[in-house]
Amino acid sequence: MAEPAATVNDETAVQAQTPKKELGPVFKAAAGPTKWLDDRLGIAGLGRPFLRKVFPDHWSFLLGEIALYSFIVLILSGIFLTIWFKPSMAEIEYEGSYELLRGLHMSEAYASTLDISFDIRGGLLLRQMHHWAAAVFVAAMLTHSLRIFFTGAFRKPREINWLIGVAMLTLGIINGFTGYSLPDDLLSGTGLRFVDGLIRAIPVIGTWAEFFVFAGEFPGELIIPRLYMVHILLVPALLLGLIAVHLALVVYHKHTQYPGAGRVQGNVVGYPVFPVYAAKAGGFFLIVFGVLTLMGAVMQINPVWVFGPYNPAEVTAGSQPDWYMGFVEGGIRIMPNWEWHIGSTTWSWNVAIPGLGLMGLFFGLMAIYPFVEAWVTGDKSEHHLLDRPRNNPTRTAFGVAAMTGYAMLWIGGGNDLVATQFDVSLNAVTYFLRVAVFVAPVIAFLVTKRICIGLQHADRDRMLHGAESGVIDRAPSGKYSERHRPISAAQAFTLTQHEDIPALLPATDTDGYSEKEIRREQLRRKATRFFFIDTLRRPTRAEIEEAEHHHLHPMIIGDGEHHAIEAEEEHHLAK
Amino acid sequence: MSDDTAHGQPGTEVATVDEERYPVPDPGLEEHLPRLTDVDEKAADRATRQVATFFGLVPILSIGFVVVYFAVPGDAWVDFGPLQANSRNLLLGLTFGLALLFLGIGAVHWARKLMDDEEKIDYRHSAASSEADKNYMLTELDKVVDESKITRRKIIGRTLLAALATILLPMIVGLADLGPWPTKKKRAETIEKTIWAPGVRVVQDITFTPIKPEDIEIGQLINGEPANLQELEGAEFQIEKAKAAVIVVRMDPNTITIPPSRQDWAIGGILCYSKICTHVGCPISLWEQQTHHLLCPCHQSTFDLGNSGVVVFGPAARALPQLPITTDAEGYIIARSDFTVPVGPSYFERDSRNDFKEGDN
Numbered sequence: 001m002a003e004p005a006a007t008v009n010d011e012t013a014v015q016a017q018t019p020k021k022e023l024g025p026v027f028k029a030a031a032g033p034t035k036w037l038d039d040r041l042g043i044a045g046l047g048r049p050f051l052r053k054v055f056p057d058h059w060s061f062l063l064g065e066i067a068l069y070s071f072i073v074l075i076l077s078g079i080f081l082t083i084w085f086k087p088s089m090a091e092i093e094y095e096g097s098y099e100l101l102r103g104l105h106m107s108e109a110y111a112s113t114l115d116i117s118f119d120i121r122g123g124l125l126l127r128q129m130h131h132w133a134a135a136v137f138v139a140a141m142l143t144h145s146l147r148i149f150f151t152g153a154f155r156k157p158r159e160i161n162w163l164i165g166v167a168m169l170t171l172g173i174i175n176g177f178t179g180y181s182l183p184d185d186l187l188s189g190t191g192l193r194f195v196d197g198l199i200r201a202i203p204v205i206g207t208w209a210e211f212f213v214f215a216g217e218f219p220g221e222l223i224i225p226r227l228y229m230v231h232i233l234l235v236p237a238l239l240l241g242l243i244a245v246h247l248a249l250v251v252y253h254k255h256t257q258y259p260g261a262g263r264v265q266g267n268v269v270g271y272p273v274f275p276v277y278a279a280k281a282g283g284f285f286l287i288v289f290g291v292l293t294l295m296g297a298v299m300q301i302n303p304v305w306v307f308g309p310y311n312p313a314e315v316t317a318g319s320q321p322d323w324y325m326g327f328v329e330g331g332i333r334i335m336p337n338w339e340w341h342i343g344s345t346t347w348s349w350n351v352a353i354p355g356l357g358l359m360g361l362f363f364g365l366m367a368i369y370p371f372v373e374a375w376v377t378g379d380k381s382e383h384h385l386l387d388r389p390r391n392n393p394t395r396t397a398f399g400v401a402a403m404t405g406y407a408m409l410w411i412g413g414g415n416d417l418v419a420t421q422f423d424v425s426l427n428a429v430t431y432f433l434r435v436a437v438f439v440a441p442v443i444a445f446l447v448t449k450r451i452c453i454g455l456q457h458a459d460r461d462r463m464l465h466g467a468e469s470g471v472i473d474r475a476p477s478g479k480y481s482e483r484h485r486p487i488s489a490a491q492a493f494t495l496t497q498h499e500d501i502p503a504l505l506p507a508t509d510t511d512g513y514s515e516k517e518i519r520r521e522q523l524r525r526k527a528t529r530f531f532f533i534d535t536l537r538r539p540t541r542a543e544i545e546e547a548e549h550h551h552l553h554p555m556i557i558g559d560g561e562h563h564a565i566e567a568e569e570e571h572h573l574a575k
Numbered sequence: 576m577s578d579d580t581a582h583g584q585p586g587t588e589v590a591t592v593d594e595e596r597y598p599v600p601d602p603g604l605e606e607h608l609p610r611l612t613d614v615d616e617k618a619a620d621r622a623t624r625q626v627a628t629f630f631g632l633v634p635i636l637s638i639g640f641v642v643v644y645f646a647v648p649g650d651a652w653v654d655f656g657p658l659q660a661n662s663r664n665l666l667l668g669l670t671f672g673l674a675l676l677f678l679g680i681g682a683v684h685w686a687r688k689l690m691d692d693e694e695k696i697d698y699r700h701s702a703a704s705s706e707a708d709k710n711y712m713l714t715e716l717d718k719v720v721d722e723s724k725i726t727r728r729k730i731i732g733r734t735l736l737a738a739l740a741t742i743l744l745p746m747i748v749g750l751a752d753l754g755p756w757p758t759k760k761k762r763a764e765t766i767e768k769t770i771w772a773p774g775v776r777v778v779q780d781i782t783f784t785p786i787k788p789e790d791i792e793i794g795q796l797i798n799g800e801p802a803n804l805q806e807l808e809g810a811e812f813q814i815e816k817a818k819a820a821v822i823v824v825r826m827d828p829n830t831i832t833i834p835p836s837r838q839d840w841a842i843g844g845i846l847c848y849s850k851i852c853t854h855v856g857c858p859i860s861l862w863e864q865q866t867h868h869l870l871c872p873c874h875q876s877t878f879d880l881g882n883s884g885v886v887v888f889g890p891a892a893r894a895l896p897q898l899p900i901t902t903d904a905e906g907y908i909i910a911r912s913d914f915t916v917p918v919g920p921s922y923f924e925r926d927s928r929n930d931f932k933e934g935d936n
Contacts, residue, residue: 052695053697054695054696054697089809089810090809091808091809091812097649118649119649121644121649121663121667122644122664122667124661124664125664125667125668125671129668157702190857190873193817193855193856193857194855194856194857194873196855196856196920197854197855197856197919197920198855200920200921200922200923201855201920201921201922202923203923204923205923206922206923207757207762207766207922207923207924208756208757210757210922211753211754211755211756211757211761212750212753212754213753213754214754215753215754215755216754216755216765216814217765217766217814217817217818218814218817218856219810219813219814219817220810220814221809221810252702253702254697254699261601261602261603261604261605262601262602262603262604262605262696264601265699266698266699267696267697267698267699268696268697268698268699269604269694269695269696270694270695271692271694271695272695275686275690276686276690276691276692277686279682279683279685279686279690280682280683280686280687282679282682283678283679283680283681283682283683283684283685283686284679284683285679286675286676286678286679286682287675287676287679287680287683288679289675289679290672290673290674290675290676290677290678290679291672291676292672293668293671293672293675293676294668294669294672294673294676296668296672297660297664297665297667297668297669297672298658298660298665298668298669300660310813311816312813312816312817312820312858313780313798313800313816313817313820313850313858314858314860315857315858315860315872315873316872317860317861317872318872319872319873329874332855332874332890333874333875333889333890334890335890336890337854337876337886337889337890337891337892338892339892339893339921339927341927341928343926344924344925344926344928345923345924345925345926346921346922346923346924346925346926346927347923348892348920348921348922350854350890350891350892351854351855351890351920351921382701382702384699415875416872416875426875427888430875430888430889489599489600489602490602490605492599493597493599493600493601493602495599496597496598496599497597499596538598539598540598541598541599543598544598544599556599
C-alpha cells in the first residue's frame, strides 16, 4: 500500500520550489475580475492570513457555531417576518381567514401575526423557525459558555471575549423576551404584565421606570412599537457588533485546543480554513438552517391563535415563559413574600430580589469568575491548552453547583406542572425548592469535586500502573491480580499536560510588606488552599521512572514496542 | 514572601516553554493514518457519488418547494397519526429544510471523506504586541501629547472634559418624555384609581349583563367588570380593564370571617375582590370552592377570600383589595365606592399601611 501522507508532502515541496505553476481553468477565468478587485482592495494580502489558517477540530467547538448559525437564521427569518408584521396596538376587528377569531377585536400586532400564520404562504413556517431558532440560539450560547467554563478557556488572554460572551447571552435572552412579547396574544401579554410588575418593584425608581417604559400605565399603546424597535434594531445591532468582535478575537488569539500528542501551548493543530473548514463550517451552517426549518415544519411552537388576543382580565393555568426565562420565573415563584412597608413606601423584595437580583447575580458571577480565579492562582501566563474538567476540581464543582442552582430555579418555574404531573402538593414543591435552591448546589459542589478527584486518581493509576487489561492472573500462591498494559506515549502526554497549581501555606516571611498587602496575600493563599489543597497533583517524572522500575518494564510505550513489552511481561509473571 | 506550598511543590509554574514543564516528553503529532477513501479508489468513488447525490437532490427539492408554494391549497390538512398539520406549511418546510440539510450534509461529507485530512500546525504568538511596537507607540504618543500642546495649555483639557461630560446631558434629558412623570398627582389619577365609583354596576365579564345577588349560588365565582368599562375603547379600555377586573363570590356566611369594618361591604355571603394579583398583576382565576382559596395561576400566590383576601401561600405580600358592594334600587349589585387601596402589584411610592392584614378589624 502506498503512503499517501508522504506523497502529499512531496508534492507540496515541489510546488514550493516552482512557484510559477500552470494555473487551472478556474483561475484563468477569474483572473480578470480578481485582478480588478485586487488592484482596488488588495484582496490577496487581506486573505493571505486567513486562507490556510488552522482551526482545531472537536465536537464541543460546534456549540458556538450553532449559536452563530441560529443567529443568522434569526436574522433571515426575522427580515421575512417584518415584511408583514405590524407593531401596533391599535384595536381592529379581525377579518382574516382563521374563522374562530373572526369578528373579534384585537390589536393590529396580533391580527398581523394571525395573517402571517394563516394567509401568507410559508408565513407560519418562518414564524415557527424564528421562534425555534431563538430557543436554540440561547441554548447554544449557554452550552457554549459551559464548554468555555469547564475547560478554562476563559483564562488569559481570552477574558475579554468571555465578557463579550456574557453580554451576548444577556442580550440574547432580552431579545428573546422582547420577541415573544410582540404578537400581543394572551400569553405574551401575561409576560408583559409580569415585566410591568418587575419594573415597578425596583426600589425607589420603579414607578418612574414603569411609566417611562410603558409610556404611562400598563399596557398603554406604545409598549409593542417600543419593544419592536428594541427587538429588530437595538439589540440585533449590538449583537452583530459583539459577534464581530467575538470572532475577530477568536481569529487573533487562535482557537484553544484540547491536550494531546503534539498539541502544546505554543501551537494549534487542526485543519485549514480552506478547503476543509469552508466545507465543514459552511455545511454545518446549512445543517443547522435545515434542522431549524424542519423543526418549523413539524414541531408546533407558540400557537398564538390558540391563546387568543391579550385580555388583561384573563390568563390560562400553566402559563410558562420561553425556557430561558424559566430560572427567573422560578425565582419569582419560590421567593417568600417579603415586602417592607416603611412609612408611605413599599419595598417589594419578593419581586425585586428574584426578578432583578437573580439575573444580576447569574450574569455577574459569570462575568467576574475569570478574574477571581486569576487572582487566586496569581497566574499571569497565557493559556491556549484547554483543561480537562477533572484537572481543576474546584472550578468544575463551582460550575456544576451553578448549574444545579439554575436547575432548581428552573424546576421552580414549572412548580405547578411538577405538582400536577407528579401528583404532589404544589406547596410542598415550593417549600422544598426554597431549601433546595441553596442546599442542592452545595451538595453538587461536594459530589462533583469528589468525582473529579476520583477521576484524577484514575488518571494517576493509569500513569503509574498502566491500563487495566481485564485479564486476571492467578499466582501459584493463589493470589489474584489483574494484568496492566502500558499506555501509549500520546496518552501519557495527554494525561500529564495540565499544570499543577499549588495550594499555598500562609506566608511567614512578611518583612517589608504593608499590613494591607499581607492581609491580601494571606487571603489569596487561603483561597488557593480552598481551591487546590485536595487536588491530586500529577505524577512527577521521578514517580513515573520509579513506577517503571518497580514494574520492571516501561509504563509508556511508543509504537512498535509491543512485542518487547509482552515478552517482558511473560518473564515478569514467570518469576 | 516564602513560597511554602501545602504539598511541597515549587511555586506557581508559568508555562510558556513546552519542554521542561511536562513530566512526560511530547511524542509529537501522531502519525497520519490514511482513511479508506485515501487508499481505496472504489471507496473514494463511492463517497464522490454520495456527495453528488446529496447535492443533486437540492435542485429537486428546491423546485418541489416552488411547486408546493403555488399548487398546494392553504386549507389542505395532513392527518397522519401524531402528525397533524397544514399540508402547505408542512411541505414547504420539508422541501426547503431537506434541501438545506442535504446541501450541508453533502459539503460536510465531502470534507470528511475526500478533502485532504492531514492536520496542519500553526504557531501561536503572544497576544501582547512586540516590544518594538510598544516602544514606538509610547514615544510617538508622547510626541502626540506634546504636539497637541495640551500639557502646556491645561485649560483646554479641563474645558474639554467638562464639554464632553455635558454634551451627554441633552441626549439623556431628551429621553425625559419617554412617559408621563408619575408624580403624586399623576399617580393619584392613574395607578391609584380605577373606574369603579359609587353606584357603578358590577356586570358579567363578557356579556356586560348586570348581576343580582339571587343569581349567584353559594360557591359560585363570577368574573366581573364595572359597567362603565363598556364605554371605553382601545388603550384606555385595556388600561382600565387591567385595574378594574373583579371577582364576585358567594360563600356560606357561617363559614367565613368578615371583620366589623367590612360588614357593610358584602351582601350576605357575596363579596367582591380585585382580580388583579398583588404580586405582579396577573388576573387571578383558580377558585377552590371548599377552602375559599383563590390561586393565581402565574406564580401560585393564594388568597383566602373567606378572610378578607389575606395571603395564605406564595410570593404575594398583600391581601387582595376588596371592593365594597351593595345593591341598587333595581336589586343589581353596585359598587359603594372605588377600591380603598391601589390594586395590582407593589410600587415604591405605594402607601401599604392601609391594606388589610390578618387580625385587622
